Amino acid sequence: MAIEDPAVRGRAPCASDPSASRGRLFPEPASPTRSEFQRDRDRIIHSTAFRRLAHKTQVFVPLDGDHFRTRLTHTIEVGQIARALARALALDEDLAEAVALAHDLGHTPFGHAGEHALHRCMEVYGGFDHNAQALRVVTLLERRYARYDGLDLTFETLEGLVKHNGPLRGPRANRALAPYVAEFDALFPLELDTFAGPEAQAAALADDIAYDAHDIDDGLRANLFSLEDIAAVPFIGVMLDEIRAVYGALERTRVIHELGRRVITRFVEDAIIQSEKRLRLVGAKSVEDVRRAGVATIAFSPPMAEADRSIKAFLFPKMYRHEKVVGVWDRAEQVISRLFPVYFDDPAQMPPEWAELARAEQGAARARHVADYIAGMTDRYALGEYRKLFGEKMSLG
Structure with missing residues (x-):
């Protein structure tokens, strides 16, 4: 499949234009050297929260080794x-990359196990959602600039961050609206009843593609399942047959690499063709046409969407619910579940700047400060805090 170079044909009419951005909560003069979306991307990359992703679990694999994905390597793959x-x-x-690089900034330590545990702790205080937490990070918790809290990102990046999976209000909303998202929307409206722009939709699709490819790769490398096992997924079985037909007997590591690159290529090529069809179908002449199309316009074809579902259906029992992984997740949840009440009852156990915030509040407000602190932890920092507070080492391996 030959992909036309967009530099030849120019910007698509529905593309977001950085020179026409709806702006920032705190207006700033334009940069002479970077577009507004380039500035957003750079602010995200230089944030403390982005650096912490290097030491946060993606899908926790209970083996020692440096080659399994972290939340940072996943984020970089999504960005690419x-x-x-x-x-x-x-x-x-630049906008697509900015949304991709920011999409996981709200994740807790220990991957989804940590998020599940923190949500349980916060259930009576409004719950915990990593998408809403990402918005808190970039609008409140990053404290780098003299004039404001947060990174002061553009409307387009912020709407992409909260709506990349679809509208949050109205008949097309696919999940509950988190309290902080509603609060921020009242201050800086993000049109929560519409879809995000096409770049954010591309970032959401990239997240699915990266998940499928690297979870297969990590699961195979961790020996949680075999090539023969995953060949039962028709989409994967066809590609393994192709690899054997072209290369014959190939060492297992090379087969895994070849499979991963083919998975990414097939999904990307399908998404390009299908998205072009959808954009033509809805007559997208502007980014507003994409927002108000009523459906996602950057998407897989129905057969490829089914392939995505079939991969995830395979990985759920074979990887995410594998007995080795579940055992680790149980211990990771214990770490979060025991840290939360200690910090809530005795804020002095947190660093001074966090303790001061928590002591000044009660109830839900204090709980949210504690959740902000825990969500920002890396895996190893959380384990160190657990050992310091409880005098015991929690082994996750």
């Missing part, structure tokens, strides 16, 4: 795929 989709569709690559 988002840029590839944006370039092929003549969208704004």
Whole structure:
């Protein structure tokens, strides 16, 4: 499949234009050297929360080794795929990358196990949601600039961050609206009843593609399942047959690499073709047409969407619920579940700046400060705090 270079055909009419951005909560003069979306991307990369992703679990694999994905390596892979989709569709690559790089900033230590545990702790205080937490990070918790809290990102990046999976209000909303998202929307409206722009939709699709490819890779490397096992997924079985037909007997490591690159390529090429069809179908002449199309316009074809579902259906029992992984997740949840009440009851156990915030509040407000502190932890920092507070070492391996 030959992809036309967008530099030749120019920007798509539905692409987000950085020179026409709806702006920032705290207006700033334009940069003479970078577009507004480039500035957003750079602020995200230089944030403390972004650096912490290097030491946060992606899908926890209970083995020692440096080659399994972390939340940071996952984020970088999502950013690369988002840029590839944006370039092929003549969208704004910098905006697609900015949304991709920010999408996981709200994740807790220990991956989804940590999020599940923190949500349970926060259930009576409004719950915990990593998407809403990402918004808190970039609008409140990063304290780098003299004039404001947060990173002061553009409307387009913020709407992409909260709506990349679809509208949050109205008949097309696919999940509950988190309290902080509603609070921020009242201050800086993000049109929560519409879809995000095409770049954010590309970032969401890139997240699915990266998950499928690298979870297969990590699961195979961890020996949680075999090539023969995953060949039962028709989409994967076809590609393994192709690899054998072209290369014959190939060492297992090379087969795994070849499979991963083919998975990414097939999904990306399908998404480009299908998205072009959908954009033509809805007559997308502007980014507003994409927002108000009533459906996602950057998407897989029905057969490829089914392939995505079949991979996830395979991975759920074989990887995410594998007995080795579940045992680790149980211990990781224990760490979070025991840390939370200690910090809530005795804020002095947190660093001074966090203790001061928590002591000044009661109830839900104090709980949210504690959740902010725990969510920002890396895996190893959380384990160190657990050992310091309870005098015992929690082994996750």
